Amino acid sequence: MVYEPAEDTELMAGCVRSVVRGRVLDMGSGNGEQTAAALSNAATTSVVAADIDPDAIAHLRTRFRDEKRVRVIHSDLLYNVKRRFDTIIFNPPYLPQDKGITDIQIYGGKHGYERIIHFLDQAGNHLAPEGQILLLWSSLSKPRVILDHLEKRLYTYEKIAETHISFEDLFVYRITKNKVRERIEKQGIRSLMPFDRGKRGWILTGMKGKTKIAIKVANPTSEASGRLLLEAQWMKRLNRHGIGPRFIASDPDFVIYAFVDGTFVLDYLSEASRKETLVVVEQLLDQCRMLDTVGVSKEEMHHPVKHVLVSDARGVRVTLIDFERTHPDPHPKNVTQVCQFVNGMLRAHLLKVGLEIDSATLLNLAKQYRHRFDETSFRAIKDYILKRGAKPLS
Ligand SMILES: Nc1ncnc2c1ncn2[C@@H]1O[C@H](COP(=O)(O)OP(=O)(O)O)[C@@H](O)[C@H]1O
Ligand SMILES: [Mg+2]
Structure with missing residues (x-):
């Protein structure tokens, strides 16, 4: 059964007639009401009517047989769509799923918005510059969640129509990419x-x-x-x-x-071998020493749990991220801070691979480094942590 026009159809069609323009994609075209609405406006140059349902496709082909501006395609969301459009119309399944009912024409997923979100992720690549999406949803499909998803994808939106029907409100939004996007x-x-x-x-x-x-x-x-x-x-x-x-x-x-395809340092170390652990700690120390040498403090290196990523696709590699608080510093604190990190949060990980850190010794080495700030005192820290072999400097 091809979806029967209902209140949502008419609400959307009114919007389409007034704001449609250019090349149009009617996603989930159904019996073709939105395509017809688009064609009624001279600003429309062509319409691709897409649907997942073979019965709808057959119906659309018949209905628009003589309409040269319309092309009908079979597509699950935008998977078969290639081009970019000035207007994308989506009057989607928007109701939360009722137990046992799986009518894809009406239900939008467990909460009623999942298919909308999936559509939004795909639609960005199919919108021409300054293109617009016309999207309908219901007060039952968690509007705040949808708006939140729009914001995170850098879309702007305005409500252009609404109506109240028995248990819900229906809204049509006009959505465009924001300037930053x-x-x-x-x-x-x-x-x-x-x-x-x-x-x-x-x-x-x-x-x-x-x-x-x-x-x-x-x-x-x-x-x-x-x-x-x-x-x-x-x-x-x-x-x-x-x-x-x-x-x-x-x-x-x-x-x-x-993008660093990696794992946060603590997560990585909780499953790392002895060798991998040593490489990670060594790179971490070396990079902090480099920062010290350059004369900047990155800040938060005593607690860099979200700012050290470890990837190991082609050898273990530590990447520091987030330089928002980085600043020039005549007395940079990266190495001394990372010693606190080793002494605290990394202690158990090092112990697990047979390296026992004595707090007093390490903090003493860090203190000496802070005074001398030279390669020798840095090496002493490294050797102590990685080999536990070096004697503290006298
Ligand atoms: N290049 C990247 N590769 C992988 N993940 C990243 C990358 N940059 C940031 N992230 C992830 O995003 C989070 C926030 O990034 P961050 O630079 O710390 O920004 P904020 O200023 O919001 O703290 C990071 O903790 C990390 O999970
Ligand atoms: Mg951060």
Whole structure:
């Protein structure tokens, strides 16, 4: 049975008639009401009507047989869609799943929004610059969650229609990429996906050619933008010393850099061999010494649990991330802070592979390093931690 037009159909069709333009994709076209609505506006140049249901496809082919501007395709969401569109219409299954009912024409997943979110992830790559999405949902499909997902994907939105029906409200939103997303995509980045909402910034991932990249965007509710420019500068500068993920591009609202396919240091160490543990700790110490030598403090190195990633695809490699608090420092504290980390949180991991750290000895070595700040006192720390062989300096 092809989905019968109902209140949601008419609400969406009204919006389509007034704002549609250019090349149009009618996703989940069903019996073709939105395609017909799009065709009624001269601003529409062509329509691709897509549906997953073979009966709907057959119906659409018949209905639009004589309409040269329409092409009908079979597609599960956007999997078979190739091109970019100025308007994408999606009047989706939006109700939370009722037990035992699996009608894909009506139900949108367990909570009613899953299919919408999946659609949004795909739609970014199919929107022409300044393209728009017309999306309908119900007060029962957790609107706040959907809006939150839109924000994390750097979309802006406005409600352009609503209506009340028996137990719910229906809304149509007009959604576009926000300016920051447009600028990120101008750098040749595609397939943006939210990754993590950090303290000060939001992290997204994307693809630049075949390279997976990370993008840190200023959290719109914080005053982070000056910080991002600084972070970009530090990343560029520290890259020359082999520190940090590879910097790619930046602007006041974002930093683009290589994605590190790694594991947080404590998670990595909890499953690492003795050899791997030694390599990680050595690289960590060496990179902190490098920071000291350059004359900057990264900050938070006594607790870098979220800022040290370990990847081991091609040999074990430690990457420090997050340079938002990095600053020039005549007395840099990276090595001494990381000694605190070794002495505290790493102690058990080192013990597990047979390295027993004596707190007093290590802290004493760290103190001597702080005074001398030279290669010899740094070596003494390294040897003590990694070999427990060196005598404390006299
Ligand atoms: N290049 C990257 N590769 C992989 N994960 C990253 C990368 N950059 C950031 N992350 C992840 O995002 C989180 C937040 O990033 P971070 O730079 O610390 O931003 P914030 O300023 O929000 O703390 C990190 O803890 C890490 O999980
Ligand atoms: Mg952080």
